[in-house]
Ligand code: ADP
């Protein structure tokens with residue numbers, strides 16, 4: 001299959017929403033912004049051999065690529081609108097691309113994004129998605145803004161499952177259905193993120209490990225804050241403690257990453273049914289995190305650094 005045929009067959013499906021003036025197939029896309037809204041844009045990459053195994057199932061590749069991309073929009077409280085997909089494929093293998101494209105289009109519909117363009121080239125497997133969303137003027141929720149007295153909320157399912165699945169991939173533990181689900185099918189918390197507009201002072205999604213991402217909330221605050229995390233309140237993925245023991249399970253949950261839950265700093269009078277209150281912020285001389293009153297263990301690497 002040539003590049004041209006592949007793009008036409010799999011990535012130019014024609015049907016777009018009414019705000020798309022020119023969809024894919026032209027030199028660039030043209031869209032009409034919603035009046036009174038601001039545009040929110042982010043790009044994310046998934047590289048085989050680094051973020052996922054070199055021999056990567058097409059559906060898992062599609063889910064991870066779009067899921068983690070859209071999680072960034074969820075964390076800004078944005079409504080997703082459009083996506084651009086840049087794909088580098090080792091070969092134009094119609095079987096693999098067909099399954100990838102099916103899954104990608106299906107999820108794009110489910111998560112409310114219109115595929116308006118992209119790029120397709122040959123090379124080692126990788127994908128980039130540029131996601132574009134909108135928020136009503138001034139209502140994006142950023143990482144900046146946590147205050148003394150705020151509570152730290154975790155919204156979403158649980159922690160550590162994607163990290164535990166790395167042990168499955170490396171062959172050191174047995175297959176586990178829920179960990180596989182967390183690793184291959186991250187669910188961006190789009191409705192939750194939007195519901196938090198005006199409810200929280202700051203928000204971030206957990207992609208690099210909870211401790212590291214809480215660190216970003218501390219960095220973004222206007223004054224130095226101490227955040228005390230209550231370990232018993234952390235929702236851990238199924239089977240984590242049973243398989244790895246409490247200490248290792250907590251390390252995985254707090255440093256593993258790829259959880260795609262949302263962390264929010266909210267005033268103490270707020271409460272969220274879909275969430276767990278896992279800690280509190282207070283004024284401090286220097287920014288710091290403690291876990292049940294203890295500092296973060298020095299031998300923990302604070303989170304996943306994709307450039308390692
Ligand atoms: P150009 O040479 O102008 O960059 P391309 O041949 O790369 O054009 O792409 C042709 C059209 O197909 C463009 O509108 C582009 O946005 C779209 N396209 C290419 N690859 C993809 C893809 N993976 N997903 C969606 N649209 C794509």
Ligand code: MG
Pocket residue numbers: 118119120
């Ligand atoms: Mg191109």
